[in-house]
Amino acid sequence: MYLILPRPVETALNRLETAGYPAFAVGGCVRDHVLGFTPHDYDICTAATPEEMQRVFQGERTIETGLKHGTLTVLLGGMPLEITTFRVDGAYSDGRHPDSVRFTARVEDDLSRRDFTINAMAYSPVAGLVDPFGGQEDCKAGIIRCVGDPAARFGEDALRILRALRFSARLGFPIEDATAQAVREGRSQLGHVSQERIAVELTGVLQGGHAAGVLKQFPEVIETVLPELSPLMRGDDWLLTLKTISSAPKEAELRWAAFLLQCGADAESSAKTAREILKSLKMSVKMMDTVSELVSYQRADLRLETMQEMLMLVGPERLGQLILLRQAVRTAEEKESPDAVARDTEALREKLSSLLSENACYTLSQLAVNGKDMAALGLRGPAIGETLHALLLQVVRGQVENERDALLNTVKKTL
Ligand code: ATP
Numbered sequence: 001m002y003l004i005l006p007r008p009v010e011t012a013l014n015r016l017e018t019a020g021y022p023a024f025a026v027g028g029c030v031r032d033h034v035l036g037f038t039p040h041d042y043d044i045c046t047a048a049t050p051e052e053m054q055r056v057f058q059g060e061r062t063i064e065t066g067l068k069h070g071t072l073t074v075l076l077g078g079m080p081l082e083i084t085t086f087r088v089d090g091a092y093s094d095g096r097h098p099d100s101v102r103f104t105a106r107v108e109d110d111l112s113r114r115d116f117t118i119n120a121m122a123y124s125p126v127a128g129l130v131d132p133f134g135g136q137e138d139c140k141a142g143i144i145r146c147v148g149d150p151a152a153r154f155g156e157d158a159l160r161i162l163r164a165l166r167f168s169a170r171l172g173f174p175i176e177d178a179t180a181q182a183v184r185e186g187r188s189q190l191g192h193v194s195q196e197r198i199a200v201e202l203t204g205v206l207q208g209g210h211a212a213g214v215l216k217q218f219p220e221v222i223e224t225v226l227p228e229l230s231p232l233m234r235g236d237d238w239l240l241t242l243k244t245i246s247s248a249p250k251e252a253e254l255r256w257a258a259f260l261l262q263c264g265a266d267a268e269s270s271a272k273t274a275r276e277i278l279k280s281l282k283m284s285v286k287m288m289d290t291v292s293e294l295v296s297y298q299r300a301d302l303r304l305e306t307m308q309e310m311l312m313l314v315g316p317e318r319l320g321q322l323i324l325l326r327q328a329v330r331t332a333e334e335k336e337s338p339d340a341v342a343r344d345t346e347a348l349r350e351k352l353s354s355l356l357s358e359n360a361c362y363t364l365s366q367l368a369v370n371g372k373d374m375a376a377l378g379l380r381g382p383a384i385g386e387t388l389h390a391l392l393l394q395v396v397r398g399q400v401e402n403e404r405d406a407l408l409n410t411v412k413k414t415l
């Protein structure tokens, strides 16, 4: 088997080999090549220790990413390459970190510590594909299978349970029976894993093209990490939620919003629970704000006529997302033809972009009058802000032009 590697990767492997250190592209990039996808990054493993790597790449820009764990990042041809010494992990007494790591001279040993067969392949132009666990076969068959005994592997590092779900959701590969059984039986060990790492993997599951199938198949695993979602996952809305997730664009905020739309009794309580869930996962404030806002506005009146008012309420970015979320919900409900839903969505998106390009007024600062104008009319204190807000509302509803005289006359009439 021959793989065409990017030039900087070839160069790095070549320089290590020339210096006497076997070196391989490894892990996700080899899997992606075997599957016919373009890898998004390349990891390299080698017999060289970090000090030896530093000698080999003297003169190149390097970043000391994790020398203790054997990792050096080298920038070659503008490409950051993470190069790691072959290693085997010692015992895992805490279910998340090896107590020690030991460097080794054999690539096969390094591959044996990796999580799934499809992730445990290495390739070099010198040695070809090194695949001691049948990764290529599992790629062909489309199967997620642990390297070695699944229960033991999940016992070492429970995060692998969620990684199995993530790869299954991304690739659409079923999880092999023994691995799936260990996923279910080992799920309580997820308690050892940090919330941040759980959040990353759950987001990865949700963003997968096959997220719904995985969530449907392993609800008890999701419940273990998000017990707040038990009612949702056991309730009548669960299937609709799954369809909504599948119908939403594969973007993290939208997928989380689709997932959490019905997590409470109504839009407001769902928004509150969504925020709490994302907070417990230590997600960013932006993620919490965005998702809870999307959930709280899930029933908003979205029509061509209301676009400008919606812009005022949530701003352009959120409104764009709300339109897509609404499309996902309507698609999932299957009450209308997908064509009709797509047409409506397109019209709303066009309306939104034309409002923005014609600089339509949706904020106080865009209003053709300001506080001074109100003061000149004799208004004082809070009445100024209230009146401006009322004017803005009339403008976004199309009841008055955003034009100075028209706005001033409107105020005068009410005085
Ligand atoms: P992605 O395309 O999502 O980056 P990846 O396979 O490159 O997929 P990474 O998380 O970047 O995944 O990890 C790189 C490699 O390191 C994996 O392919 C796997 O061989 C190994 N690996 C990562 N995390 C673990 C883990 N928790 N346990 C065992 N091996 C792991």
Ligand code: MG
Pocket (backbone or CB within 6 Å): 028, 041
């Ligand atoms: Mg990777």
